[in-house]
Each structure stands twice: as structure tokens, then as C-alpha cells.
Amino acid sequence: MFWGTCGVVACTLLLKIWPLVPMVISAETRERVRTTVEGTxxxxxxxxxxxxxxxxxxxxxxxxxRPHLRGPDSDDCLELHTYxxxxxPCP
Amino acid sequence: xxxxxxxxxxxxxxxxxxxxxxxxxxxxxxxNGVRTDEAKYLLNIPYPHPPLLRFLMxxxxxxxxxxxxxxxxxxxxxxxxxxxxADLGRSLATEKRxxxxxxxxxxxxxxxxxxxxxxxxxxALQGLIVVWFFLKxxxxxxxxxxxxxxxxxxxxxxxxxxxxxxxxxxxxxxxxRNGCSSSRASVITxxxxxxxxxxxxxxxxxxxxxxxxxxxxxxSSYEGITGSIVVAxxxxxxxxxxxxxxxxxxxxxxKELFISVLLLFxxxxxxxxxxxxVLFLPLFIAGxxxxxxxxxxxxxxxxxxxxxxxxxxxxTPLSIGSSPARHxxxxxxxxxxxxxxxxxxxxxxxxxxxxxxxILRYRSALLSKSKAVVCxxxxxxxxxxxxxxxxxxxxxxxxxx
Numbered sequence: 001m002f003w004g005t006c007g008v009v010a011c012t013l014l015l016k017i018w019p020l021v022p023m024v025i026s027a028e029t030r031e032r033v034r035t036t037v038e039g040t041x042x043x044x045x046x047x048x049x050x051x052x053x054x055x056x057x058x059x060x061x062x063x064x065x066r067p068h069l070r071g072p073d074s075d076d077c078l079e080l081h082t083y084x085x086x087x088x089p090c091p
Numbered sequence: 092x093x094x095x096x097x098x099x100x101x102x103x104x105x106x107x108x109x110x111x112x113x114x115x116x117x118x119x120x121x122x123n124g125v126r127t128d129e130a131k132y133l134l135n136i137p138y139p140h141p142p143l144l145r146f147l148m149x150x151x152x153x154x155x156x157x158x159x160x161x162x163x164x165x166x167x168x169x170x171x172x173x174x175x176x177a178d179l180g181r182s183l184a185t186e187k188r189x190x191x192x193x194x195x196x197x198x199x200x201x202x203x204x205x206x207x208x209x210x211x212x213x214x215a216l217q218g219l220i221v222v223w224f225f226l227k228x229x230x231x232x233x234x235x236x237x238x239x240x241x242x243x244x245x246x247x248x249x250x251x252x253x254x255x256x257x258x259x260x261x262x263x264x265x266x267x268r269n270g271c272s273s274s275r276a277s278v279i280t281x282x283x284x285x286x287x288x289x290x291x292x293x294x295x296x297x298x299x300x301x302x303x304x305x306x307x308x309x310x311s312s313y314e315g316i317t318g319s320i321v322v323a324x325x326x327x328x329x330x331x332x333x334x335x336x337x338x339x340x341x342x343x344x345x346k347e348l349f350i351s352v353l354l355l356f357x358x359x360x361x362x363x364x365x366x367x368x369v370l371f372l373p374l375f376i377a378g379x380x381x382x383x384x385x386x387x388x389x390x391x392x393x394x395x396x397x398x399x400x401x402x403x404x405x406x407t408p409l410s411i412g413s414s415p416a417r418h419x420x421x422x423x424x425x426x427x428x429x430x431x432x433x434x435x436x437x438x439x440x441x442x443x444x445x446x447x448x449x450i451l452r453y454r455s456a457l458l459s460k461s462k463a464v465v466c467x468x469x470x471x472x473x474x475x476x477x478x479x480x481x482x483x484x485x486x487x488x489x490x491x492x
Binding site: 002006009013016017023024033034042044045046047049050051052053067068069074 | 289
């Protein structure tokens with residue numbers, strides 16, 4: 001039971017982390033992601049705590065923007081171009 | 092038969108009295124309104140803690156009295172946990188057992204934190220259950236479902252709040268005392284911690300929050316931090332329980348308890364927050380229960396603890412001032428029209444909690460899509476963009492014409 005639960009938790013977490021691996025293994029990518037996300041948040045007025053990073057690729061970041069407030073929150077999936085800072089809805 | 096009935100009746104009466112105490116503690120905390128950390132959990136904002144409890148809390152957002160519901164629930168759990176404390180003292184004489192319960196109920200950290208919607212009191216409660224397993228569990232079969240239950244509880248505690256890791260030595264002790272080999276006990280204790288680290292690796296916001304928390308003591312002097320930790324340690328057990336519990340943990344011969352106490356002190360040295368004081372509480376109770384010789388003069392201990400608790404309460408002014416967020420956002424929520432709310436200056440999550448409209452950080456470029464602007468710092472250019480200021484709000488609030 002315990003080991004089964006640990007296995008399920010581990011699989012769930014690994015599935016979540018896998019798209020973020022480029023950021024985990026490369027300090028340069030991590031820094032680029034940080035500056036891009038912080039710059040976009042400052043430009044759009046977003047709170048960093050409303051952003052969840054979903055995946056990282058060489059040119060784009062996929063993120064969920066969810067402004068938290070009482071009641072149902074909207075949940076937008078967005079693609080952010082890391083060099084131009086362009087935002088567009090996820091395809 | 093009548094004796095049994097009276098005993099049961101007395102127990103029900105005690106439950107009701109304890110519940111009244113819990114309600115009082117919750118109501119006192121509600122006078123302050125929702126604080127930024129509380130809002131973070133009530134809205135399930137995804138940092139810094141893992142998701143288990145905050146996910147449940149976030150799912151009650153639709154409750155009209157969500158804040159009060161969780162305050163009452165947390166206060167009830169903490170106060171009624173005295174029955175676990177009573178069970179820890181089952182082998183003691185009645186007077187000593189009652190004193191042990193009194194030590195729990197009059198501990199400063201319980202009085203000041205039971206009605207807060209924070210993770211620390213719940214972690215303390217989980218810590219109490221962990222020490223109960225540690226001190227009370229009889230020989231369980233190494234492969235038994237009960238031991239698996241303890242392991243699952245450990246996993247759940249870690250995924251409620253990171254600070255549960257401070258009780259890891261005691262958890263390890265449970266497995267060792269119940270027939271697990273040293274290596275097996277270590278694996279069962281460490282695997283959930285490894286899963287927690289895996290969770291952290293996928294949450295950059297949690298990592299940055301750790302870095303910020305780790306550096307928050309950097310600007311304070313060594314004397315300042317040490318003084319704060321001593322005050323937190325004393326407040327946690329209203330003085331008497333703090334001293335007896337720490338001494339008991341040291342003298343009981345249960346090294347796991349004392350290592351947990353030391354871990355907690357070390358953690359506070361790195362990342363001090365006054366609300367972590369409650370994490371001492373289960374360790375103090377375990378220290379007293381494991382070394383009941385400290386309760387030899389139980390009348391004296393009870394009287395001294397009561398006096399200290401009263402003194403502590405008398406020295407702490409009743410805080411009624413809530414943040415302006417509720418007052419301001421109630422006004423803005425009621426206004427017609429669409430658009431976001433812009434806030435200028437540093438603000439906490441309580442503003443999001445009180446809002447029905449998305450909140451953005453102020454930038455003059457965003458004024459065109461805003462319905463209202465709250466200036467916690469001065470924002471002189473707003474008047475030029477067709478906004479008028481509302482009077483008597485306590486804060487500078489501008490509304491679109």
C-alpha cells in the first residue's frame with residue numbers, strides 16, 4: 001500500500017517534471033526562463049504566484065496563468081516566446 | 092451502571108467545554124481578518140507548501156464562511172487533540188495526567204495559533220500523532236498494515252507542509268521500535284522526503300520561496316535571532332512546559348525526540364518565523380510523557396503553568412485591526428462595470444482573497460483595462476486617465492468615471 005502510493009506519487013511528479021528538465025539541468029536555461037517570466041510578469045502586471053510553468057523548450061515556455069481570487073478562477077494556457085516575449089494562447 | 096453513565100456524561104461535558112474553548116480561540120483570530128499567508132492557503136496559491144491540504148482548502152472557496160469554517164476546524168482539531176495527550180499519559184496517576192492535558196491546553200502556541208489558518212498548527216498536530224505512535228505503539232509486525240498506515244501518514248504529513256520533516260528522527264524511531272532494521276527504517280523515512288524533493292524540483296516558485304526564506308535571517312544579528320528563538324521556545328509552552336518538555340526530551344533517553352528538538356532549533360536559526368513556535372509543542376508533550384518524573388509536583392507545575400499562561404495572555408494586546416483589504420475590496424466589488432483592479436505598492440494575498448475581480452500590479456500602461464486602482468504608494472498620474480478618488484477609504488482608491 002505504502003510503496004504503491006509512493007510509486008503513484010513518483011510517477012505523477014516525474015510526468016510533471018519531465019517537460020521542465022531543460023531548466024533543471026541547465027543553469028543558463030534556468031536563468032533565461034527566470035528573466036523571461038519575471039519580465040513578462042512585470043509587463044503584464046501579473047503576480048508571480050499566479051503563474052505555473054508547464055514546459056520549457058529552447059524557444060518557448062508554456063505556462064498557465066491563473067489569477068487567484070475568491071470564486072472560480074480562470075485558467076489560461078499560454079505560450080511565451082523566450083526571445084521576443086510574445087504571448088499567445090496554447091495551440 | 093449509573094457510575095458508567097456519569098463517566099460518559101462527564102466526558103461529553105468535557106468535549107463540549109473544550110469545543111467552546113476552541114470556538115473562542117477561532118473567534119479571537121477572526122478579529123484580525125485574513126492574513127496574507129492564510130489567504131495563500133485558502134485560495135490554494137501554489138507556493139511554498141505542497142498541495143495536499145491547501146488543495147482541500149481551495150476547494151471550499153465557494154463556502155460563504157470559508158475563513159471561519161477553517162478557523163473553527165483547525166482550532167477544534169488542536170484543542171480536541173488533548174484526548175491524544177490524555178492517552179499519552181494513560182499510565183500516569185490521574186493528577187499527573189490532568190496536568191499533562193492542562194500543559195497542552197494552556198501552551199502559548201496553542202492559545203495564540205489554534206485559530207489561525209496556517210500550516211504550522213496542523214503540522215504540530217501531525218507531530219503529536221507521530222509522537223503518540225512513537226511512545227505508545229506496541230510491537231507492530233514490520234510488514235503489518237498498521238506500520239504501512241504510519242508510513243502513509245508520514246507521506247501525507249510531508250505533503251501537507253515541509254516542516255513535518257523536522258519530525259523525521261521520531262518517525263525513524265517508530266519504525267525502529269517496531270522491529271524494522273535500521274536500513275529499512277531509514278528507507279521508509281527517507282523515500283517520502285525524496286518524493287517531496289521531487290515535488291520541489293518541479294516548482295520553481297517554491298524553490299525561490301525557499302531561497303528567500305533561507306536568507307531572511309541574513310540581515311539580523313546573531314543576538315537578535317537567538318533572542319527571537321528563545322522567546323518562541325518559551326512562548327510555545329508558556330514557559331513551564333517549554334522547560335519541562337525540553338528537559339524531559341533530554342533525560343528520557345529517547346534520543347530521537349531530542350534530535351527533533353535540536354533540528355527545530357537549527358531550522359529556526361536559518362529561517363525564523365514566530366508561528367513556527369507551535370512546532371515545539373508535540374515534542375514538549377512527548378518529553379514530559381516520556382520522562383514523567385518532571386511532573387512529580389504536579390499541583391505546583393499546573394499552578395505555575397496557569398500563572399505563566401495568564402501572564403502571557405495579559406501581556407499580549409488583543410489585536411483587532413484587520414488589513415484594509417476587506418473594506419476597500421468590498422466597495423470595489425460592488426461597483427458596476429468591468430475591468431481589473433490595479434494595486435500600486437507592496438501588497439499581500441489578502442487583497443486577492445477579498446476580491447471578486449482579477450488583481451494586477453500597477454503599471455500606467457494597464458490603466459486602460461482597469462476598473463479601479465488602489466494606491467498603497469502614491470500614483471499621481473492616475474487622475475489624468477479619467478479616474479476619480481473615493482474619500483474615506485483609508486487607502487488611496489481611484490475608480491473609473
